[in-house]
Amino acid sequence: MYSADQLDASSFVEGVDRVFYIILGFSFIFLIVITVLIIVFMIKYRKSKHPKAVQIEGNTRLEIAWTIAAVILVLALFFIGWAGYKPMRNIPDDAMKITAMARMWQFNFMYENGKVTDSLVVPVGQAVELDLIALDVIHSLYIPAFRVKEDMVPGIEKNMWFRAQREGGYDIFCAEYCGLEHSFMNARVRVLSDSAFQSWYVDTTRVEISKDMLPWQAGYEILRKNGCVACHTSDGSKLVGPSYRGIYGHMAEVETGGQSREVIVDSLYIRNSIFNPNDDIVNGYNKGLMLSYEGLVSDEEIGLIIEYLRHISQ
Amino acid sequence: MTTDNTARAEPSFFEYKKHKGILAWILSTDHKRIGLLYLYSIMTFFIVGAILGLLMKLELIAPGKTIMEAKTYNGVFTLHGIIMIFLIVIPGLPAVFGNFMLPILIGAKDVAFPRLNLLSWYIYIFGAIVVLMSQFMSGGPPDTGWTFYAPYSFKTTTNMLPAVLGAFILGFSSILTGLNFIVTIHRMRAPGMTWLKMPLFPWALYGTAWIQLLATPIIGITLLMTVGERLFNIGFFDPALGGDPILYQHLFWIYSHPAVYVMILPAMGVISEILPTFAQKTIFGYKAIIFSTIAIAFVGYFVWGHHMFTSGMSGTALYVFSILTFLVAIPSGIKVFNWVSTIYKGSINLKTPFYWAVSFIFVFMIGGLTGLVLGALATNVHVHDTHFVVAHFHFIVFGGVGFAFMGAIHYWFPKMYGRMYDETWANMGWLIFFIGFLTLYLPMFYLGIAGMPRRYFDYLPQFHGGNIISSFGAIIMITGLLIIITNLVRSARMGPISTERNPWNGKTLEWTVESPPSLENFEEIPVIEKGPYEYE
Numbered sequence: 001m002y003s004a005d006q007l008d009a010s011s012f013v014e015g016v017d018r019v020f021y022i023i024l025g026f027s028f029i030f031l032i033v034i035t036v037l038i039i040v041f042m043i044k045y046r047k048s049k050h051p052k053a054v055q056i057e058g059n060t061r062l063e064i065a066w067t068i069a070a071v072i073l074v075l076a077l078f079f080i081g082w083a084g085y086k087p088m089r090n091i092p093d094d095a096m097k098i099t100a101m102a103r104m105w106q107f108n109f110m111y112e113n114g115k116v117t118d119s120l121v122v123p124v125g126q127a128v129e130l131d132l133i134a135l136d137v138i139h140s141l142y143i144p145a146f147r148v149k150e151d152m153v154p155g156i157e158k159n160m161w162f163r164a165q166r167e168g169g170y171d172i173f174c175a176e177y178c179g180l181e182h183s184f185m186n187a188r189v190r191v192l193s194d195s196a197f198q199s200w201y202v203d204t205t206r207v208e209i210s211k212d213m214l215p216w217q218a219g220y221e222i223l224r225k226n227g228c229v230a231c232h233t234s235d236g237s238k239l240v241g242p243s244y245r246g247i248y249g250h251m252a253e254v255e256t257g258g259q260s261r262e263v264i265v266d267s268l269y270i271r272n273s274i275f276n277p278n279d280d281i282v283n284g285y286n287k288g289l290m291l292s293y294e295g296l297v298s299d300e301e302i303g304l305i306i307e308y309l310r311h312i313s314q
Numbered sequence: 315m316t317t318d319n320t321a322r323a324e325p326s327f328f329e330y331k332k333h334k335g336i337l338a339w340i341l342s343t344d345h346k347r348i349g350l351l352y353l354y355s356i357m358t359f360f361i362v363g364a365i366l367g368l369l370m371k372l373e374l375i376a377p378g379k380t381i382m383e384a385k386t387y388n389g390v391f392t393l394h395g396i397i398m399i400f401l402i403v404i405p406g407l408p409a410v411f412g413n414f415m416l417p418i419l420i421g422a423k424d425v426a427f428p429r430l431n432l433l434s435w436y437i438y439i440f441g442a443i444v445v446l447m448s449q450f451m452s453g454g455p456p457d458t459g460w461t462f463y464a465p466y467s468f469k470t471t472t473n474m475l476p477a478v479l480g481a482f483i484l485g486f487s488s489i490l491t492g493l494n495f496i497v498t499i500h501r502m503r504a505p506g507m508t509w510l511k512m513p514l515f516p517w518a519l520y521g522t523a524w525i526q527l528l529a530t531p532i533i534g535i536t537l538l539m540t541v542g543e544r545l546f547n548i549g550f551f552d553p554a555l556g557g558d559p560i561l562y563q564h565l566f567w568i569y570s571h572p573a574v575y576v577m578i579l580p581a582m583g584v585i586s587e588i589l590p591t592f593a594q595k596t597i598f599g600y601k602a603i604i605f606s607t608i609a610i611a612f613v614g615y616f617v618w619g620h621h622m623f624t625s626g627m628s629g630t631a632l633y634v635f636s637i638l639t640f641l642v643a644i645p646s647g648i649k650v651f652n653w654v655s656t657i658y659k660g661s662i663n664l665k666t667p668f669y670w671a672v673s674f675i676f677v678f679m680i681g682g683l684t685g686l687v688l689g690a691l692a693t694n695v696h697v698h699d700t701h702f703v704v705a706h707f708h709f710i711v712f713g714g715v716g717f718a719f720m721g722a723i724h725y726w727f728p729k730m731y732g733r734m735y736d737e738t739w740a741n742m743g744w745l746i747f748f749i750g751f752l753t754l755y756l757p758m759f760y761l762g763i764a765g766m767p768r769r770y771f772d773y774l775p776q777f778h779g780g781n782i783i784s785s786f787g788a789i790i791m792i793t794g795l796l797i798i799i800t801n802l803v804r805s806a807r808m809g810p811i812s813t814e815r816n817p818w819n820g821k822t823l824e825w826t827v828e829s830p831p832s833l834e835n836f837e838e839i840p841v842i843e844k845g846p847y848e849y850e
Binding site: 019020023037042047050051052053055056062066067077078081082083084085138142147148149155173174175176180183286289 | 384385388457458463465466469471553559560593594595596598599600601602624626629632633637640641643644648650651652655657658659660661662663664672675679680683684686687689690692693694696698699765767768772773774849850
């Protein structure tokens with residue numbers, strides 16, 4: 001159903017595609033037979049060829065026969081669909097647990113050793129259980145190549161699982177409409193060999209920063225990895241949140257607990273805005289859209305982010 | 315409107331005016347005038363909805379921003395959905411052709427409650443105004459999608475309240491029409507017209523009316539709960555207030571799924587009227603068609619869960635909803651067999667309404683068969699919330715209701731206006747529309763299977779090819795639509811006069827009255843002795 005080189009991307013592909021082929025195959029035959037009948041009747045029994053209609057009120061035997069045939073057929077198709085779905089709900093006990101977290105408009109993946117990433121990295125051949133958490137609205141984690149999808153519902157604990165069977169990179173989409181940047185809320189699954197996964201996994205630096213990066217470049221890298229740039233631009237244009245350009249060291253008009261006030265944008269203010277984004281709302285923007293990044297961004301990283309803000313505000 | 319009434323015993327209903335100008339329309343309780351009021355309002359909204367659809371397809375012709383911003387796009391698909399669902403396909407066939415034809419088909423002078431009937435139209439217009447106000451108030455057009463899913467609908471800062479209130483008001487119009495039709499069908503059939511001598515379009519309207527009456531209050535309450543939550547912070551659905559977002563989906567689909575049958579049952583009824591007339595043959599399996607109508611109306615209440623297979627229902631609920639969904643396919647399949655058997659050995663008069671009817675069967679089959687893909691759990695998970703679903707419900711809702719609506723208007727046009735349309739243009743419009751329709755929606759099945767989610771302003775490069783074809787199809791389809799509408803509007807005003815009572819040699823009662831009908835339809839109420847489609 002997808003591009004040919006991904007036909008064994010996960011252990012579900014074969015079972016799901018079989019159901020696709022059976023139902024679509026049946027559908028094509030049904031559609032073609034009925035359509036051909038209609039066209040043949042239209043030609044054969046058109047008025048000029050067949051001026052007198054033969055009145056037929058019904059045929060009880062025929063009608064009972066096709067009703068029974070239809071019942072058997074749909075029950076068979078139901079059963080095939082059910083059988084293909086069943087394995088998706090039976091999560092193996094040895095599955096590796098990863099927490100998938102969604103917020104407008106970004107996915108994050110948290111591993112048991114504390115590693116947090118923006119793309120889902122998994123070892124090939126290993127069952128993976130995703131515990132699904134939505135922080136704001138409903139999202140849906142969809143990996144077409146794996147044939148899996150599950151809604152992420154705020155306030156409800158849910159999970160899904162899969163076993164990747166082939167090394168490579170695959171798309172993750174958010175399938176449930178979640179607002180302005182819904183169509184940009186996508187990520188990648190990277191399926192690595194066992195050894196490659198292990199060496200990736202033990203490196204718990206949150207954001208890979210190369211040594212030749214300047215601090216402000218590293219700061220931008222952190223913003224990008226955390227999906228901040230989906231809502232905050234660097235060129236002064238307005239999205240859902242205020243732009244980064246020209247704010248650091250300047251005054252901003254904010255609303256704090258219903259009161260308007262002026263604040264100076266300094267390190268303390270930036271840090272508080274990342275950890276408690278709804279404390280101070282810049283005039284012209286809305287409350288409640290951004291959620292706290294506490295635990296996702298370290299103090300050290302905030303230092304680098306501030307370097308970046310300082311850099312583009314000079 | 316002038317008609318040749320030298321040969322008429324009674325003047326046509328167009329001639330009967332208690333008031334002048336537009337007042338003759340908006341103060342009339344004549345079911346025919348109300349039917350036409352609905353026709354003109356619905357066509358106007360339909361043109362708006364179709365233009366919004368075209369704008370969406372133009373945006374998607376290339377990845378990235380093409381003609382509008384993401385925010386605009388989200389507003390456009392929301393308004394497109396609200397207009398098409400709540401203002402067009404739900405009232406659609408019952409309000410237009412039900413109003414105009416139901417009393418005539420059962421041999422009555424009007425519906426049971428003519429003033430309530432006019433009130434339904436006023437409520438409809440009021441609801442439409444409230445919905446459209448959401449576009450112009452501060453805050454901006456709503457961007458929630460027509461489904462208003464919680465909790466996003468509580469987070470958005472756009473005007474979702476007027477849209478929700480509008481949908482709530484429109485529900486009352488639907489309930490009153492349903493109630494009116496139920497009473498009309500029970501109490502006002504002509505002498506001798508037993509239940510099993512009633513034509514199939516009234517039967518379909520009867521099944522529909524019960525759904526309107528029983529299911530619509532559920533969406534009313536749900537939408538009111540939403541308003542209460544948004545205005546007074548009562549936590550029904552938003553988890554931040556202790557509510558349950560899945561509860562919203564259940565309540566929403568308990569109505570909105572049966573609403574699909576509110577749309578499709580009258581469409582099936584129209585097809586069951588057109589085919590016997592143009593095959594000059596009695597309908598095959600009259601009782602089976604009635605039975606399947608009732609079965610669809612009944613089982614249709616219990617399949618709403620198939621909209622929620624990935625939302626996290628229990629395993630048992632999934633299996634039950636899946637099996638019920640497959641069961642509801644059976645009566646639809648039976649109808650297809652009956653229709654095809656009806657044209658077998660007929661004497662087929664190849665006219666425009668017949669082309670619409672057979673192409674209805676074709677698109678309805680594609681819609682129904684892809685419904686099996688969605689009803690099966692394994693495949694549903696993959697294509698849920700993708701373009702596959704968009705293609706599927708456009709084949710059912712737009713293909714089903716749209717093609718039946720076009721069939722109905724070309725079928726009853728000479729009766730309604732006493733004039734005939736240009737047949738060559740009508741056939742050409744049909745062909746272009748049909749080709750455009752398939753080119754527009756068939757690639758969406760492919761896109762969905764390839765993994766493109768719905769409600770996407772932008773997409774990855776691998777989805778470009780399918781989107782180009784689809785957008786191209788939209789342009790073809792709109793061309794066909796323009797031809798059809800121009801031809802009909804022009805012919806209603808100055809087409810050749812056709813006051814013949816029975817231009818197609820139909821057997822149902824509307825073909826025994828004058829074209830256009832007189833105010834009270836019948837000179838004398840007929841006494842029914844035969845079944846509705848007896849050609850011998």
